[in-house]
Amino acid sequence: MLLKITDLKKQFNGQQILNGIDLSINKGEVVVIIGPSGSGKTTLLRNLNFLEQADSGLMEFAGEKINLAQATKSEIQMVRRKTAMVFQNYNLFKNKTAQENIAEGLIYGHGENAKTANQKAVQALKNLGLDKRKDYYPSQLSGGQQQRIGIARATVLNPEIILFDEPTSALDPELVGTVLKDIQQLAEQGQTMIVVTHQMWFARNVASRVLFFADGEIIESGTPVQIFEHPQKQRTKQFLNALADNY
Amino acid sequence: MNSQKIIGIIWRGFPNTIELLIFSFIFATLLGLLLTWVGLRKNRLAQGIATVYLNLVRGTPPLLMLLLAYYGLPVLLKAIGINIDHWTRLMFGILGLSLGWSGYLAEAFRSAYLSVDTGQIEAARSVGMKDQTTFRQIILPQAAMLALPNIENLVVGLVKATSLVYVIGLYDMYNQASNLSNQTAGLHQLQIFILLALSYWGLVLVIEVLFRLIRRRYQWLA
Ligand SMILES: Nc1ncnc2c1ncn2[C@@H]1O[C@H](COP(=O)(O)OP(=O)(O)OP(=O)(O)O)[C@@H](O)[C@H]1O
Ligand SMILES: [Mg+2]
Numbered sequence: 001m002l003l004k005i006t007d008l009k010k011q012f013n014g015q016q017i018l019n020g021i022d023l024s025i026n027k028g029e030v031v032v033i034i035g036p037s038g039s040g041k042t043t044l045l046r047n048l049n050f051l052e053q054a055d056s057g058l059m060e061f062a063g064e065k066i067n068l069a070q071a072t073k074s075e076i077q078m079v080r081r082k083t084a085m086v087f088q089n090y091n092l093f094k095n096k097t098a099q100e101n102i103a104e105g106l107i108y109g110h111g112e113n114a115k116t117a118n119q120k121a122v123q124a125l126k127n128l129g130l131d132k133r134k135d136y137y138p139s140q141l142s143g144g145q146q147q148r149i150g151i152a153r154a155t156v157l158n159p160e161i162i163l164f165d166e167p168t169s170a171l172d173p174e175l176v177g178t179v180l181k182d183i184q185q186l187a188e189q190g191q192t193m194i195v196v197t198h199q200m201w202f203a204r205n206v207a208s209r210v211l212f213f214a215d216g217e218i219i220e221s222g223t224p225v226q227i228f229e230h231p232q233k234q235r236t237k238q239f240l241n242a243l244a245d246n247y
Numbered sequence: 248m249n250s251q252k253i254i255g256i257i258w259r260g261f262p263n264t265i266e267l268l269i270f271s272f273i274f275a276t277l278l279g280l281l282l283t284w285v286g287l288r289k290n291r292l293a294q295g296i297a298t299v300y301l302n303l304v305r306g307t308p309p310l311l312m313l314l315l316a317y318y319g320l321p322v323l324l325k326a327i328g329i330n331i332d333h334w335t336r337l338m339f340g341i342l343g344l345s346l347g348w349s350g351y352l353a354e355a356f357r358s359a360y361l362s363v364d365t366g367q368i369e370a371a372r373s374v375g376m377k378d379q380t381t382f383r384q385i386i387l388p389q390a391a392m393l394a395l396p397n398i399e400n401l402v403v404g405l406v407k408a409t410s411l412v413y414v415i416g417l418y419d420m421y422n423q424a425s426n427l428s429n430q431t432a433g434l435h436q437l438q439i440f441i442l443l444a445l446s447y448w449g450l451v452l453v454i455e456v457l458f459r460l461i462r463r464r465y466q467w468l469a
Contacts, residue, residue, distance in 0.1 A: 051369050081375040091370035095388045095467050108384055109375030137467035157374060 001060075002027045002160060002192055003048075008057030008068060010040075010047055010216075017043050018054070019216035025161070025194070030187045032203040032224075033196045035213030036239060041196040042088075044213070045163045048194075049083050050076045062160065081110060084154035088166045090146040092138040092153070098125060098145075099134040102153045110157060124152040128182075144175035151182055155191070162186070164195040180206075200243065204228055212236045248435050253427065253442050260423035263337060264450075267409040267419065271344035272402060278345060279352030286357060297353075304350030309343075309408045316343030317415040340412040344405065351401050359394035360386065392465055399458045403451055410447075420446055 003025045010018040017040045025031055033041050046052040047068065048059075054068035062082055066075045084105075092101050102121035106112040125131045128148050138146055147167060154162050164183065168176040180199060184206050187193060197203065203210050203224060210227040212220045212235070220227060220236045231237050286297035307315070317339045321331050334342075363386050371381040410421035418426070424443040428436045 049373055051372065077375065077377070080372060083373075085370075085373040087366060087370065087373075089366060091364075091366040093367060093370065093385055094364075095385070095392070095465075104384065105374030105376070108380045109371075139467060153374065 001025070002029075002062075004058075004060040005048070005068075006058040006060075008044070008047060009055045010043055010052065011055055012043075017216050018047065021057070021216075021218060023211075023218065025192065027160075027192055028190045028208075029192055030206055030208045031194045031211060032207035032209070033194065033211045033213050034198070034200070034203055034239075035211075035219075039214045040216040041213050042165050045085070045165050045194065045196060048161075048163060049080055049085055051085075081157075082160045083163060084157050084159040084161075085163045086147070086150050086154050086165065086167045089170050090138070090143070090150045092141075092146050092150055094138055097135050097137055098130065098141065098149050101138070101149055102156050105153055105157055120156050121152075124156050125149075128152060142175070143171050144178060147171060147175075147179050148182055151179070151186075155186060160192060162191060162193045164193060164197070166196050166198065168197065168199060200228075212239065214239070248431065248438075250438065250442060253435065253439055254446070256427050257420050257424045257439070257443055257446055260418050260420035261446075263340075263412070263417060264406075264409050264419040264421075266337060267340050267344060267412060267417075268402075268406055268450075270341045271348060271405060271409075274341065274345035275348035275352050275405075278349035279356055282349060282353035283356040283360065286353065287360065301350050301353060304347055305354075307347065309347050310411045310414055312347040313340065313343035313411055313414055316340075316346065336412075336415055336417045339415055340409075340417050343415075344408060347408070348401060348405055351404075352398065355394045355397035355401060356390070359390040359397070362393055363389045395458065395462065399454070402454055402458075406447060406450055406454065 001024050003023075005021055005023040008018055008021040008023075009016070021044060023031075033044070035041055043052060047054045047057075050071060053071070057068040059066040059068055059071075059079070061079060064075065064078065066079070071079075092098075093104070096104060099118065099121045102124050103114070103117040106117035106120065107114050122131065122134060125134050130145060130148065133141060133145065138149075141149070147170075151167070167183065168179050171179060176199065180202050183193075183195065184202070187206050195202070195207075205224075207224050209221060210224050211218050212227060212231075212233075214235055220231060220233045227236065228240065231240060282297050282300065285293045286301070288294060304312075317336070320339075320342070321334075324331055367385050367389065368381055371385045376384065409419055412419050413422040413425065420443060424439050428439050431439075
């Protein structure tokens with residue numbers, strides 16, 4: 001087991017947003033989280049890499065046990081170095097070129113030397129077919145290009161787990177496929193990941209496990225077939241029916 | 248009197264004007280950065296001190312600031328054993344303007360700092376950058392660019408404020424011009440003041456070009 005979370009709780013303004021989450025993830029697993037808006041999916045991911053600090057809960061990760069509410073600076077740093085995040089609105093560094101965006105996490109976050117880091121960045125851009133754009137700033141790139149670079153920025157760090165928060169929901173429909181294919185390819189290479197998405201085909205086809213999340217709790221968890229073909233809980237059925245009605 | 252001669256006399260004040268501008272801007276920036284840093288501390292006392300200073304400065308007309316620097320500060324400092332009687336008028340002029348503009352610049356820095364997108368900071372953290380590195384690599388450059396339009400306005404304002412140093416008897420372009428006008432019994436007044444205005448416009452134009460160059464250099468701003 002790579003990551004285990006026990007009884008993670010988080011409130012905002014006295015409102016319980018995460019209501020005791022238990023979650024464990026094995027190496028190579030692709031965990032897809034689906035669920036209604038406002039249910040706490042983003043908050044869960046942000047608590048995993050300490051962009052938010054949980055009120056209580058335990059994390060076991062990379063052989064360490066961490067009290068989520070009282071994590072030390074060095075524990076936080078350790079977790080952030082072994083994870084990476086892909087954001088809904090990309091959050092590429094605006095003052096850095098495409099290449100710098102990929103290289104500088106390695107250089108300034110992981111202490112890798114600049115030469116190797118830049119070689120890796122250039123190679124990553126080549127793999128994406130974006131090497132001609134290496135000196136472009138985010139403002140000069142399309143949303144799809146930005147997000148693919150955002151993914152490269154995460155993968156180049158060689159993290160144990162990548163956290164994806166709705167990586168395609170800010171993209172034009174015709175670009176969604178390209179970006180999801182990138183993620184699918186990563187998954188096939190054995191990259192462990194947690195993906196929050198509303199793209200059901202991705203959940204069906206790429207997930208090794210699907211979590212249905214609502215009101216700050218994991219309502220139901222299982223293989224894509226279990227969740228999509230044979231949901232057990234009323235709440236899951238409602239959600240899936242509502243989705244089906246929209247198509 | 249021909250225009251060339253008038254310009255010649257006005258521009259005798261140019262060294263003082265430009266020194267006032269450059270040194271006041273430098274000292275105001277340093278003091279402004281310090282104030283911003285102090286004001287953003289979690290420490291309540293530090294915050295309080297910065298707030299009081301900012302409010303005092305903001306509420307004081309620049310002219311009065313110059314007078315206070317020139318007449319008040321030597322007295323105040325003497326009380327604590329520091330003698331600045333030997334300072335030149337230019338130094339007092341720079342001091343007065345620096346105190347004033349440090350407050351305005353601090354406000355510009357602070358609001359720029361606070362308007363750096365939190366997503367940028369979170370992204371930096373997510374790739375493992377420490378707070379100090381995040382500040383240097385991400386926050387500072389972006390805040391500097393966000394502050395640029397305000398800084399430009401403040402510099403242009405400072406150019407105009409340099410003309411107030413006549414109150415402490417310093418001969419800048421404005422004081423040279425008004426002196427000349429008095430000496431010639433107001434005969435060439437309009438001509439003199441139009442030439443003076445053109446001189447300031449020229450200076451402001453140069454500043455605008457400089458800022459445009461900076462903006463172009465940092466094209467990612469778009
Ligand atoms: N920083 C915050 N301060 C206060 N409330 C917050 C904060 N972040 C999130 N919330 C609240 O927590 C709840 C869960 O938000 P979250 O963003 O985790 O939902 P989500 O499941 O990701 O929704 P979506 O599918 O729309 O992205 C929401 O009610 C939101 O208003
Ligand atoms: Mg969300």
